Amino acid sequence: MGIYGNERADWLAKGATKLINLVPMSVLKSFYKSIFKEHVISQWNNLYQNSHNAKSTKEFFPSIYGRLRAIHFVPNFRITQFLTGHGNLKAYLKRFNLSRTDLYSCSSGEIQDVNHLILSCSKFTPSRCLFTSSLKKNNFASRFLYFGPEQNLFCIVL
Ligand SMILES: [Zn+2]
Numbered sequence: 001m002g003i004y005g006n007e008r009a010d011w012l013a014k015g016a017t018k019l020i021n022l023v024p025m026s027v028l029k030s031f032y033k034s035i036f037k038e039h040v041i042s043q044w045n046n047l048y049q050n051s052h053n054a055k056s057t058k059e060f061f062p063s064i065y066g067r068l069r070a071i072h073f074v075p076n077f078r079i080t081q082f083l084t085g086h087g088n089l090k091a092y093l094k095r096f097n098l099s100r101t102d103l104y105s106c107s108s109g110e111i112q113d114v115n116h117l118i119l120s121c122s123k124f125t126p127s128r129c130l131f132t133s134s135l136k137k138n139n140f141a142s143r144f145l146y147f148g149p150e151q152n153l154f155c156i157v158l
Helices: 002-020 030-052 056-059 064-069 079-085 088-097 114-120 122-137
Strands: 144-147 153-156
Touching: 030 064, 056 079, 056 114, 114 122
Parallel strands: none
Antiparallel strands: 144 153
């Protein structure tokens, strides 16, 4: 005579093998994979959104879902540095004492960070206008979120 719990488990397992014919086992493996993938992405999104890190990146991609939908967006080294705010910008360099100032040399008196370069730096006004008008002309404007005093492009929420 063995341990009661083990005998009970063996008895239930043996009985379960007979239930396979009664319980439909026709759920596809792809279904389980999609459920698992959905769960992992949901957890990833929760970690991302609840994290105190990636402040600059979150301004461009507020959620993991939005980033995953932006399949046309293929980052490279420079774009990644820019979107993360970890590039060769004075705001970032000053944090690590690699620059004496965080001010940009555009004479605006503003800090050289991603927001300034995208939203308001006069050095990039022609490029900004060209890009924005190109988006509007090609009907992409409705797929982007705009804000700011001049309705500048800021947040990609595809
Ligand atoms: Zn500027």
